[in-house]
Amino acid sequence: MVQYPEAQHRAQEAIDAVVGRDRFPNFEDRPALPIIDALIRETLRRAPALPVDLPHGVTDDDIYEGYFISKGSAILHDEVRFVNPMKFDPDRFLDANGQLTNDHSHLLVFGFGRRMCPGRHLADASLWSAMACMLAMFDFARAKDAQGREINIDDAEWSNGLTR
Numbered sequence: 001m002v003q004y005p006e007a008q009h010r011a012q013e014a015i016d017a018v019v020g021r022d023r024f025p026n027f028e029d030r031p032a033l034p035i036i037d038a039l040i041r042e043t044l045r046r047a048p049a050l051p052v053d054l055p056h057g058v059t060d061d062d063i064y065e066g067y068f069i070s071k072g073s074a075i076l077h078d079e080v081r082f083v084n085p086m087k088f089d090p091d092r093f094l095d096a097n098g099q100l101t102n103d104h105s106h107l108l109v110f111g112f113g114r115r116m117c118p119g120r121h122l123a124d125a126s127l128w129s130a131m132a133c134m135l136a137m138f139d140f141a142r143a144k145d146a147q148g149r150e151i152n153i154d155d156a157e158w159s160n161g162l163t164r
């Protein structure tokens with residue numbers, strides 16, 4: 001939100017319009033706030049806190065059941081499907097009317113098949129509630145140093161481990 005203030009302000013305007021300023025957003029507001037879901041989808045797509053690639057990454061080119069999987073493949077950073085994949089762009093998940101599309105590819109961060117994350121619904125609801133309430137209450141901006149200059153975090157890098 002600090003790096004992409006435009007997305008932040010769009011979400012705050014939507015919350016003000018739908019919820020007002022006398023209460024916090026709740027789950028009944030969720031269908032009327034597609035921008036918050038788009039922010040969550042894009043956040044999970046771009047850099048989830050729990051990177052699925054850690055135990056499942058492809059260290060070499062491989063062929064599995066006839067499918068070629070290139071070394072270092074990253075589904076949610078596929079440049080064909082997600083142009084400029086490291087750019088944070090919630091519009092990837094919104095149509096021309098600002099409604100959510102049927103693209104649920106962000107769910108891949110919860111794994112798939114029999115070992116898919118059983119906590120995904122709790123995670124999804126918690127993310128929505130936390131994100132909507134924090135955006136209703138706060139403006140996220142760069143901290144300032146002792147001289148009052150904004151501290152640049154644009155060049156910050158993730159350190160990958162079990163969590164990111």
Ligand code: HEM
Nearest residue numbers: 048050052109110111112114115116117118119120122123
């Ligand atoms: C954004 C938050 C979360 C993400 C990105 C996430 C992601 C994942 C992933 C990628 C797996 C491994 C799936 C696989 O091996 O294919 C997993 C497994 C698991 N997750 Fe989550 N998770 C999240 C939140 C939660 C929460 C809130 C809970 C519990 C309340 C939870 C409980 C579990 C458990 C128990 C497993 C092991 C399932 C098994 O091996 O059968 N997760 N999660």
